Amino acid sequence: MKIESLYPPHKANMADKKDSTFKDEFLSNINIDENLISIIVAVVVIFITLGIFFLWRRKKLSRRSVLVMGLCDSGKTLLFTRLLQNKFVLTYTSMKxxxxxxxxxxxxxxxVDIPGHERIRAKFYDQYKLSARGIIYVIDGVTIQKELRDVAEFLYTLMTDLNSISYNLPVAIVCNKQDQTMAKGSTVIRSLLEKEMNMLRVTKTSQLQSTLDGSDKNTFLGKKDKDFSFDHLYPLKVEFMETCAMNKNADNPPDLESVMSWLAKVA
Known part of the structure; x- marks a missing residue:
């Protein structure tokens, strides 16, 4: 049976035209909505990006501390006094x-001059590290060979912590007491430290693997399958420099220019 249209031919055409117009308007509105949504998404992304930038900037500006660290008798406190007061003072082992x-x-x-005594230095480091903008690690250039193991182990622990918590702070390794005849220069000290820290890395990694299923990638310093090098610590920025904060002669003032230039970059 043939079913006739409910509309006369001309009315049926009008109905089709209305349906077509409605569809066109609907599709047009959808396109407008899609464009509007794209604009809204772009604006939201911009505001989120700006928010993250300002939070990062504020966090960076809140980090205004430079921590002076190292073993006892390396010259940390005298370096601290020279930088702030530009004068020589007799120092002693600090407990605060x-x-x-x-x-x-x-x-x-x-x-911040952190005490070098091994029993308390970790406590003070933990107290100030959240506000740290950079670290000065002071080494006695005269006694480095005798204290190499302790110097390297403390530095290794420090850099492992900086690496694992993703601070990526600039580190100045200051080879102090360069005015003394028996002092080793920064090139020699760097070479000694890299060899010692290479051996430490093997030991520390083995210890970690014996207690965990695998070594945490954030605690591994340098590049795997390569000897340890300070150049491999990127994005940690490590610079070596030489100082002689001990000199009391006014005609031959202490050489702190490299440290002060480094501080200027950190600021």
Whole structure:
């Protein structure tokens, strides 16, 4: 049976035209909505990006401390005093931190002299590391060969922590007491440290693997299958420099220019 249209031919055509117009308007509205959604998404992304940038900037600006670290008798406190007061003072083993403000490029840095005694240095480091903007690691250039194991192990522990918590702070390794005849220069000290830390890395990694299923990639320093090198610690920025903070002769002032230039970059 043939079913006739409910509409006369001309009315049926009008109905089809109305349906077609409605579809066109609907599709047009969809296109407008898609464009509007794209604009809204772009604006939201911009605001989120700006928010992240300002939070990062604020966090960076809140980090105004430079931690001076190293073994006892390496010259940390004298270096601290020279930088802040530009004078020589007799120092002794500290059992608490020393703090002071250092102005560079019209910006203020808080210099924190962390005690070098092995029983308390970790406590003070944990207290100040969240505000750290950089680290100065002081080494006695005269006694480095005798204290090499301790110097390297403390530095290894420090850098492992910096690497695992993703601080990526700049580190200045200061080879101190260069005014003394028996002092080793920065090139020699760097070579000694790299060899010692290479052996430490093998030992530490083996110990970690014996207690865990596998070594955490964040605690491994340098590049695997290659001898340890400070050049392989990227994005950690490590610089070696030489100083002689001990000199009391006014005609031959202590050489702190390299440290002060480094502080200027950090500020």
């Amino acid at each position: 931190e020393n703090t002071g403000d250092f102005i560079s490029n019209k910006r203020s840095l808080k210099i």
